[in-house]
Structures are given as C-alpha cells and as structure tokens.
Amino acid sequence: MKRKAPSPEPADLSCEVCGQMPEPTKARLTLANIAVMLPIELLVHAAVVETHLPYVAKVLVLTLTATVLVIWVAEPSAARMLRSWLHAPALRHRRRLNTAPALWRARTVLRDQPGSLQKITQALARLDTNILSIHLHPVAGGVLDEFVLSAPGNLGERELLEALRDGGGRHPHVWPTTALAMADGQTRALSLAARIAGNPDELPLAVAELLSARIVHSAAEGRRELLATADAGTVLKIPTAWHGPVTFHRPGEPFTPAESARAHRLAELAEILAHSDSR
Numbered sequence: 001m002k003r004k005a006p007s008p009e010p011a012d013l014s015c016e017v018c019g020q021m022p023e024p025t026k027a028r029l030t031l032a033n034i035a036v037m038l039p040i041e042l043l044v045h046a047a048v049v050e051t052h053l054p055y056v057a058k059v060l061v062l063t064l065t066a067t068v069l070v071i072w073v074a075e076p077s078a079a080r081m082l083r084s085w086l087h088a089p090a091l092r093h094r095r096r097l098n099t100a101p102a103l104w105r106a107r108t109v110l111r112d113q114p115g116s117l118q119k120i121t122q123a124l125a126r127l128d129t130n131i132l133s134i135h136l137h138p139v140a141g142g143v144l145d146e147f148v149l150s151a152p153g154n155l156g157e158r159e160l161l162e163a164l165r166d167g168g169g170r171h172p173h174v175w176p177t178t179a180l181a182m183a184d185g186q187t188r189a190l191s192l193a194a195r196i197a198g199n200p201d202e203l204p205l206a207v208a209e210l211l212s213a214r215i216v217h218s219a220a221e222g223r224r225e226l227l228a229t230a231d232a233g234t235v236l237k238i239p240t241a242w243h244g245p246v247t248f249h250r251p252g253e254p255f256t257p258a259e260s261a262r263a264h265r266l267a268e269l270a271e272i273l274a275h276s277d278s279r
Contacts, residue, residue: 218247235248
C-alpha cells in the first residue's frame with residue numbers, strides 16, 4: 001500500500017503574520033491586503049462622509065482609521081483568510097522537495113534460500129523505493145545484499161531500516177549516498193589501478209578512495225585502542241612488500257569480501273610495479 005506523505009507540522013509553517021513559512025511573495029501579500037482592506041475602507045469612508053463633522057475632523061478620522069486598518073486589521077486578516085493562496089508557491093515547492101528522490105546505500109544479511117530476495121524487494125516497493133543496483137556477497141550464515149536505493153525524499157533512515165527488517169533482513173544498515181554510488185566497484189578499481197600504475201606509492205590513498213575509508217597510520221595516537229574497539233569487519237589490512245601492511249578503518253560500515261579482494265589486487269599490482277622499477 002502506498003504510504004501517504006506526512007503533512008507539514010504547524011511549527012514548520014510560520015511566518016511573522018499568519019504562522020506559515022516561508023514568507024509569501026510581496027506581490028501576493030499586496031494583492032491580499034488590497035482585497036481585504038478596500039471593502040472596509042469604502043464602508044468607513046461612506047460612513048464618515050455622511051456625518052456632519054467639520055472637514056478637518058473628517059480627514060483626521062479617515063487618516064486614523066486607515067492607519068488602524070493597515071496595521072492591526074488588514075494585513076493579519078489577509079494573512080489568515082487567504083493563507084492558502086498566499087503561500088501556494090512556497091508550499092508547492094516544499095511538496096516537490098518532500099517527494100524528490102533521495103539516494104541511499106543499504107546492506108543487510110538474508111538467508112541463502114529461494115524467495116529471500118523477492119521478499120525484501122517487495123518490502124522496499126511498498127515504500128515506493130526503487131532498487132538501482134544490487135550486489136550479493138556470500139558470508140557466514142547467509143548472503144550479504146548491498147543495494148543502492150532511490151527513495152522518496154520524505155523517507156528517512158528509520159523507515160528504510162524497518163522495511164529491510166520486514167523483508168527478512170538481518171543486521172540492516174543504511175547510509176545516505178550520492179550518484180557516485182552508481183559507479184560500480186570494478187570500474188572504480190580499474191581507474192585507481194591506472195593511477196597506481198603511474199605511481200605505486202599512491203596505493204594507500206587509492207585504496208582509501210576505493211573503500212571510502214581512512215588510513216590508520218602505525219604512529220597514530222590511540223591506534224591500538226581503535227583497532228581493539230572497532231566493530232567487526234570495519235578494519236582491513238592489506239600487505240605491502242616495501243613498508244609493511246597498511247590498515248584501513250571504515251566506522252559503522254563493514255568491508256565486504258569483494259571490497260577486500262579488490263584492495264588486495266591493487267596491493268599486488270603496486271608490489272609488481274615497485275619491483276619492476278627497482279630492477
């Protein structure tokens with residue numbers, strides 16, 4: 001069933017006069033003030049003209065009345081009576097933003113049995129979420145599914161996690177991402193391999209870029225404590241022949257077997273090139 005987009009909260013819709021945000025355009029506010037004030041002014045003028053007051057007194061009464069109408073009556077009344085029309089452009093823009101798609105990366109572990117993937121795709125489809133790409137990684141106890149998702153802008157992390165769990169996923173994680181996530185790992189690895197071919201010393205930076213991880217330097221303060229307390233699978237070491245292993249850390253996002261394999265192949269390439277240059 002299609003989920004209805006939530007209505008904006010009252011606190012999110014507040015301008016100085018009527019409680020809505022953002023402020024209406026000046027042209028719309030002027031037209032609304034005229035529409036509300038003109039009938040009242042005509043009635044007041046007609047009533048004052050019919051009196052037998054001196055001319056100066058009539059001018060003074062009309063001046064004071066117009067001032068009161070503008071400050072305390074016309075603008076607040078216009079904002080309240082015509083608020084839907086006043087704020088229509090801003091609210092249309094807000095609705096477009098709420099329904100604009102957002103990109104997410106998601107990972108979850110499924111049972112390695114027929115129908116598991118279909119169940120989780122149906123759970124995501126109920127939220128109008130589109131699966132743009134999927135990678136499967138065999139792991140202990142099942143299959144680690146990695147998705148790139150296009151979801152309505154009003155959906156957040158909590159709704160996506162609930163959908164993954166409803167679809168039978170275990171240990172789900174989701175992260176906001178960008179269109180760069182659509183570049184598959186193989187393409188990125190080949191691009192970075194060309195970079196390493198030009199300079200093998202680029203290996204640590206190239207792998208960090210490939211994995212979106214940070215390098216943990218051996219001399220870094222707190223390195224031992226970090227490695228001891230890091231979540232399972234979020235630390236990766238790759239061997240190098242010339243200055244020992246290089247350690248990478250990606251908090252909250254475990255490395256997949258495919259990512260580990262790509263990093264090790266880049267390390268082998270750098271080692272081969274380094275030995276070739278030394279001959």
